[in-house]
Amino acid sequence: xxxxxxxxxxxxxxxxxxxxxxxxxxxxxxxxxxxxxxxxxxxxxxxxxxxxxxxxxxxxxxxxxxxxxxxxxxxxxxxxxxxxxxxxxxxxxxxxxxxxxxxxxxxxxxxxxxxxxxxxxxxxxxxxxxxxxxxxxxxxxxxxxxxxxxxxxxxxxxxxxxxxxxxxxxxxxxxxxxxxxxxxxxxxxxxxxxxxxxxxxxxxxxxxxxxxxxxxxxxxxxxxxxxxxxxxxxxxxxxxxxxxxxxxxxxxxxxxxxx
Amino acid sequence: xxxxxxxxxxxxxxxxxxxxxxxxxxxxxxxxxxxxxxxxxxxxxxxxxxxxxxxxxxxxxxxxxxxxxxxxxxxxxxxxxxxxxxxxxxxxxxxxxxxxxxxxxxxxxxxxxxxxxxxxxxxxxxxxxxxxxxxxxxxxxxxxxxxxxxxxxxxxxxxxxxxxxxxxxxxxxxxxxxxxxxxxxxxxxxxxxxxxxxxxxxxxxxxxxxxxxxxxxxxxxxxxxxxxxxxxxxxxxxxxxxxxxxxxxxxxxxxxxxx
Numbered sequence: 001x002x003x004x005x006x007x008x009x010x011x012x013x014x015x016x017x018x019x020x021x022x023x024x025x026x027x028x029x030x031x032x033x034x035x036x037x038x039x040x041x042x043x044x045x046x047x048x049x050x051x052x053x054x055x056x057x058x059x060x061x062x063x064x065x066x067x068x069x070x071x072x073x074x075x076x077x078x079x080x081x082x083x084x085x086x087x088x089x090x091x092x093x094x095x096x097x098x099x100x101x102x103x104x105x106x107x108x109x110x111x112x113x114x115x116x117x118x119x120x121x122x123x124x125x126x127x128x129x130x131x132x133x134x135x136x137x138x139x140x141x142x143x144x145x146x147x148x149x150x151x152x153x154x155x156x157x158x159x160x161x162x163x164x165x166x167x168x169x170x171x172x173x174x175x176x177x178x179x180x181x182x183x184x185x186x187x188x189x190x191x192x193x194x195x196x197x198x199x200x201x202x203x204x205x206x207x208x209x210x211x212x213x214x215x216x217x218x219x220x221x222x223x224x225x226x227x228x229x230x231x232x233x234x235x236x237x238x239x240x241x242x243x244x245x246x247x248x249x250x251x252x253x254x255x256x257x258x259x
Numbered sequence: 260x261x262x263x264x265x266x267x268x269x270x271x272x273x274x275x276x277x278x279x280x281x282x283x284x285x286x287x288x289x290x291x292x293x294x295x296x297x298x299x300x301x302x303x304x305x306x307x308x309x310x311x312x313x314x315x316x317x318x319x320x321x322x323x324x325x326x327x328x329x330x331x332x333x334x335x336x337x338x339x340x341x342x343x344x345x346x347x348x349x350x351x352x353x354x355x356x357x358x359x360x361x362x363x364x365x366x367x368x369x370x371x372x373x374x375x376x377x378x379x380x381x382x383x384x385x386x387x388x389x390x391x392x393x394x395x396x397x398x399x400x401x402x403x404x405x406x407x408x409x410x411x412x413x414x415x416x417x418x419x420x421x422x423x424x425x426x427x428x429x430x431x432x433x434x435x436x437x438x439x440x441x442x443x444x445x446x447x448x449x450x451x452x453x454x455x456x457x458x459x460x461x462x463x464x465x466x467x468x469x470x471x472x473x474x475x476x477x478x479x480x481x482x483x484x485x486x487x488x489x490x491x492x493x494x495x496x497x498x499x500x501x502x503x504x505x506x507x508x509x510x511x512x513x514x515x516x517x518x
Contacts, residue, residue, distance in 0.1 A: 006372075006374045007270070009270045011266070035265070045502060045505055046389055046390060047390050048387065050388075051385030051386045053383030053384060054379075056379070060329060061330060062330040064331055065332070069383050070320050070383050071321040071340070072319070072321065072340065073319075073337050073340065078332050103509050115265045115266035116268055122294075122312075122328075123312065124312030124313050126310030128308070128335055129307060130305055132305040136305060146409075150405075150412075151410050173412075239305075240305075246304055
């Protein structure tokens with residue numbers, strides 16, 4: 001048996017070698033890294049052109065594709081899993097095309113110089129685990145109330161009421177007061193009953209309709225029924241997404257879109 | 260003069276060679292691709308752990324860093340530009356750490372096997388240009404009205420009124436009717452005057468307050484003043500962002516967050 005070769009490397013390959021290596025990778029559903037000088041065309045709902053320059057192209061075994069420039073954390077062009085790859089050469093140019101249906105789109109990278117091709121057979125069964133706190137969820141909700149409900153306006157947070165502290169509160173698009181209780185893990189009956197207490201307590205203080213929304217990644221058995229009985233709502237929210245929202249906002253990406 | 264070497268490749272390097280290559284890259288502000296078996300820890304607002312597996316690490320000259328698994332178009336861990344890199348080796352493990360301030364966060368990748376290190380000196384001055392249509396902008400606004408204004412509810416689009424077709428219309432969070440006129444390029448006086456006509460036309464039809472919002476990547480000189488005179492609003496929106504919103508929604512990413 002031949003020893004396993006996780007990375008087969010071709011340095012400054014000829015055009016023929018490069019085409020062969022890319023085909024080995026795509027037909028064997030391996031990952032591929034190509035470094036070289038290329039121009040890139042994208043056709044989809046929108047269309048884009050990237051002029052000639054030196055870049056890193058990554059193709060993955062599931063049909064994902066990414067084009068990275070020497071700067072920036074975001075790829076300049078990319079397609080999610082499901083792309084089918086086509087490789088061809090003509091007049092000294094290596095063309096790698098990634099074609100996707102639904103939506104119909106394609107990326108074509110045309111290389112006039114290839115510095116490196118690496119065919120990768122990677123094994124990765126490692127588990128990814130992320131920890132985000134209830135405070136993170138609260139912050140994400142305050143940054144983007146629409147993750148709980150469209151039209152929601154939040155006033156402040158951690159309001160002290162008789163039975164304790166309310167996580168977040170605000171007003172919905174119909175002018176009703178909204179009390180939000182956040183749990184970072186599966187929410188049980190106690191969470192529902194606690195929220196009901198808060199809602200009752202606030203009802204005695206204000207002269208308007210008051211709603212309660214329980215926000216958690218999921219509900220324990222029987223809690224949905226209890227919420228209905230108590231007249232409360234549930235909104236599924238993953239703490240991991242909240243952490244991502246905060247990070248993206250801090251890196252000014254989502255801010256441009258949603259503030 | 261030595262010939263330029265855009266990619267210097269080390270296949271199956273020893274631990275010492277790998278450390279040296281990584282240091283050459285980070286001290287010389289070059290890009291770097293490392294393929295190997297690693298576990299990854301992230302500490303920031305949230306924290307994450309990725310167990311041992313074979314991955315692609317990309318570090319860029321501006322301090323961006325990405326860890327890619329063999330599947331999926333999104334990196335499992337990443338940091339935007341501005342990270343400072345530290346490299347060390349101990350007991351057969353190569354550790355590459357990327358540390359960032361504001362927000363304070365760090366990624367540490369610990370490699371027990373390195374299959375490939377490539378130090379990249381890439382030159383990329385190519386321009387990126389993207390074309391998105393007014394239809395794309397309209398679709399993005401309908402998908403996510405909050406990119407125009409928080410609390411906005413859109414009713415339908417392309418309503419025929421006396422002077423022509425209204426791009427998008429809806430109701431704002433105060434119950435006022437909103438007419439939206441979209442331009443994919445710099446909006447001139449004609450766009451403002453056209454919108455004013457639509458608003459007037461609708462005012463004659465409905466028994467409520469009517470607002471007009473001109474949406475465009477930018478305004479031509481003097482148009483801001485004209486909008487104020489006409490009692491109309493402006494919302495800056497880049498067609499490129501709209502195209503990205505549509506794509507991300509179609510790949511189910513934003514959908515989970517914002518619908």
